[in-house]
Amino acid sequence: MEQIILSKLGHTWILDLDGTIVKHNGYKDDGHDTFLPGALEFLRNISDEDMIVFITSRKLEYQNLTESFLQENGVRYDHIIFEAPYGERILLNDDKPSGLKMGKAVNLQRDSFPQMDIVVDEEL
Template sequence: MELTLSTLPKTWLFDIDGTLVKHNGYKEGGDVLLPGVAGFFSKLPPEDAVILLTARPEASREETEQFLQKNGIRYDKILFGLPTGERILVNDDKPTGLSMGHAVRKDRDAPLSIDVRIDSAL
């Protein structure tokens, strides 16, 4: 998947299970980071915000945060206890025509593969 984005700072929203780590790994002996995740996160500019979303219960916060920190996955906020249904991003486009809402779907437990191209003309 390739995203062509502007030079503006971004907000990234990531589900945890099946997107960043093996789905329900925390229930089956411990989380396992999926291929591509560490590399992708290492390239995120520091001015970008990262918000993690999960249906995991609040009781799993400490274990989850320790795993993420140990694996160098930075984030600004984590929301626990979310519903297990669809996640919908709704955002308005800029009057210039810049598209401000993007969605990336991936197969559960597949490697994270997002190529970001920055276009200074946007």
């Protein structure tokens, strides 16, 4: 099980959609999206104080379909970035002077949402 240790500060979640949260290309192959097992529960457990940003390579023509799917399933989010390049996604962030590591990244196997243990460490 993947364990992610976070501070008690507010967080920004930057999440891919296809193959990470929903079945890869399900919206094309099946005509609709399907959450990967455990992904919807994970999203619903993100604190309301946190920001959620989805990033996807989907074309803008799928914006209404994507947003409707998320709304129908009660998924809260702040932004969706469409038409992202197909290549790597790179996060650069500075660490706090206290030493708190401000950038985290988790690479997942496509179409397999892992069990994750999110721990808030009150000491951070």
